[in-house]
Amino acid sequence: MRPFDDTPLARDGKVLILAYDHGLEHGPVDFEGLAGSEDPARTFEAATHPAVTSLAVQKGPAEAYYPSYEDDVDLLLKLNGTSNLWMGEPDSAVNCTVDYAHDIGASSVGFTVYGGSNHEIEMVEEFRDAQEAARARDLPVVMWSYPRGQGLKNDTAPDTIAYAARQALELGADVAKVKYPGSREAMEHAVSMAGRTKVVMSGGSKTTDREFLSSVKDVIDAGGAGLAVGRNVWQREDPTRILDALEAVIFDETTVDEALARAE
Ligand SMILES: O=P(O)(O)OC[C@H]1O[C@](O)(COP(=O)(O)O)[C@@H](O)[C@@H]1O
Numbered sequence: 001m002r003p004f005d006d007t008p009l010a011r012d013g014k015v016l017i018l019a020y021d022h023g024l025e026h027g028p029v030d031f032e033g034l035a036g037s038e039d040p041a042r043t044f045e046a047a048t049h050p051a052v053t054s055l056a057v058q059k060g061p062a063e064a065y066y067p068s069y070e071d072d073v074d075l076l077l078k079l080n081g082t083s084n085l086w087m088g089e090p091d092s093a094v095n096c097t098v099d100y101a102h103d104i105g106a107s108s109v110g111f112t113v114y115g116g117s118n119h120e121i122e123m124v125e126e127f128r129d130a131q132e133a134a135r136a137r138d139l140p141v142v143m144w145s146y147p148r149g150q151g152l153k154n155d156t157a158p159d160t161i162a163y164a165a166r167q168a169l170e171l172g173a174d175v176a177k178v179k180y181p182g183s184r185e186a187m188e189h190a191v192s193m194a195g196r197t198k199v200v201m202s203g204g205s206k207t208t209d210r211e212f213l214s215s216v217k218d219v220i221d222a223g224g225a226g227l228a229v230g231r232n233v234w235q236r237e238d239p240t241r242i243l244d245a246l247e248a249v250i251f252d253e254t255t256v257d258e259a260l261a262r263a264e
Helices: 040-046 059-068 098-103 120-137 158-171 184-193 209-221 239-251 256-262
Strands: 015-019 054-057 075-078 108-113 141-145 175-178 198-202 226-229
Touching (some): 015 198, 040 054, 040 059, 040 239, 059 075, 059 098, 098 120, 108 120, 141 158, 158 175, 158 184, 184 198, 198 209, 209 256, 239 256
Parallel strands (some): 015 054, 015 226, 054 075, 075 108, 108 141, 175 198, 198 226
């Protein structure tokens, strides 16, 4: 296994994953606010920004669009996913194997685990198969570590996010993608629970530039490796502008004000 910093997922030890699996996870509603955002080519284009360390998509968009971008984009293939049409306890169908992901050009893989769901046992067993296959191919593994289910009252409570980060370490993920637990202190706790597993924040629904960049800054200050973000980038009219600001906060460790100025 390569050191994490030598993998395409990281740049200078930091991570900026652009996520575009929402067409499956949330459906067309996520594209309604911005005409053209439903076109995967637009987000593949955004992912050519030098700050983006990889683009996370499902198998279909990877097959159809990645061949046109393989020289400029690192592909993170999401191996499971569920539509919002599913009304049951949180679960995620495995729709791609590690070998297939590797064959179509992925340099890393992603997998959702809903800790606390009634389906946690099966999901963790599926994760085991994917994680071991990824090790055999030397592909880093990102766990979308999202505790949720009937029994869980608050899926972003600090203790819950710390557990999500720890679960990713225990199960052998290289990166834990977790929701923002609300403060820098809570993120520090999650980062310490994750040990050598890198922690990245999940972007969340679109907010103002300042609010979004401030949460990213908290993550970096807390020792997090960076961000895996979707809507806060590609739901903006100009994804390049916010990616310039993210590059400043994540890789150059600037203040939010400096990052905003750089994006003017
Ligand atoms: O399960 P949720 O909370 O609805 O969000 C799932 C979505 O959030 C992500 O994990 C991150 O995307 P966002 O930055 O838009 O929140 C996506 O990969 C995924 O489609």
